[in-house]
Amino acid sequence: MDEPNYRLQYYKFLISKHYRKILLGLALLVLIFTSVKTVGPEEEGVVLYVGHYDRTVDPGLHFILPFGIEEMEKIPVQRQLKQEFGFRTVAAGTSTQYSKENFADESLMLTGDLNLANVEWVVQYRIVNSYNYLFKVRDADKALRDMSEAAVRKVVGDRTVNEVLTVGRQEVASSVEVLLQRMCDEYENGIRIDQVVLQDVNPPEPVKPSFNAVNQAQQERETLINKAESEYNRIIPRARGEADETIQLAEAYALKRVNLATGEAARFNSLFEEYIKAPEVTKKRIYLETMEKILPKIGGKIIVDENGNNVLPLLNLDQPKKK
Structure with missing residues (x-):
């Protein structure tokens, strides 16, 4: 065998050997890529065996059958x-x-x-x-x-x-x-x-201005209603309080008048009973008590008898009683 042919075959051998290594490396990469799967902390891995459900795996590193025999779907079950x-x-x-x-x-x-x-x-x-x-x-x-x-x-x-x-x-x-x-x-x-x-x-945009106008009118109506209710709540309770106060004053006045009239009637009845028992004594006592009330209210006083002969020019009736 001549030398050129020998060298050519040697080079072909080296090239084929190099290609085999490359193919082996690619196959190894495909094997690793298709068989090693990582499931994240918020995920679950659903493993499909030739397209059918096989199992569910938790987060972490997992191995499945390579070259598409098994596939994994990652589902974010812990994520909103x-x-x-x-x-x-x-x-x-x-x-x-x-x-x-x-x-x-x-x-x-x-x-x-x-x-x-x-x-x-x-x-x-x-x-x-x-x-x-x-x-x-x-x-x-x-x-x-x-x-x-x-x-x-x-x-x-x-x-x-x-x-x-x-x-x-x-x-x-x-x-x-x-x-x-x-x-x-x-x-x-x-x-x-x-x-x-x-x-x-x-x-919708075409009717938005009209709707806003209606909405504004409704808000103004609610504002006026609330204002009127506030005014009502301010005035009505005060008027009711004043009316209750007037009624209570009238009832108190009526009770006072009734009690006073009842007392006067009872006093008159007691005087009448005493008058029946002793008319002259009671009449004189009433006269003296009345004069005792009237005389202090009169200014200068001159006391005469019934014929006008005996005159008392001075009588200190205005001085207060000594105790």
Whole structure:
């Protein structure tokens, strides 16, 4: 064998040996990549054997059969997930940014009084059963979006536009949460609803100015009603208090007059009884008592007898009695 052919075969041998090492290395990498799986601390790993459920593994490092014989789906069972309706968050943080796309097809709804309302809401949920989430419902996330939209439309359709826009928002959110959880339990999709939040509820843009004017008028009406009730609560109790005071004074005066009249009548009756027993003595006693009351009130006094002969020019009747 000549030397050039020998060298050529030697080079081919070296190249084939080098390729075998490369192929062996690639096969080893594929083996490691397809058989070694890491499950995060907030996840569960669902292992599929040729497309069928085999087992569920906990967080950590796990080995499965390579080359696609077994596959692993990682389900975030310890993480709270959310779905947004009527808007999309592009970047969350200190300055949250929202998508400028129009999502009116999912947020525009008909209320029970045949008005329109633009309802934006968020569904916060958790995956509590990985098997049901993957195998009981096809595309559980999309099914949840459809169920959420159906639940909100049903609840909003049972209420007036004023309830949805103002005082009934919390009730709408609570009713949607209960209804949506009932639907998830019925479909066995492995999802638990944590909370439904009405992010923003507004009338449609074309009628928004008119609605705001009506809303402002209603607020002014409520303000005037509250002011009138406040004035009523201030004046009426005072008037009632004054009326009660007048009634009590009148009753006290009436009681005083009745007691005084009763006392005078009793005194007269007692005098009359004494008069019957001794008319002259009683008459004289009454006369003297009356004069005792009258004389101190008279200024200068001159006392004469009945013929006008004997005169007492001075009589100190005005001086107080010495005790």
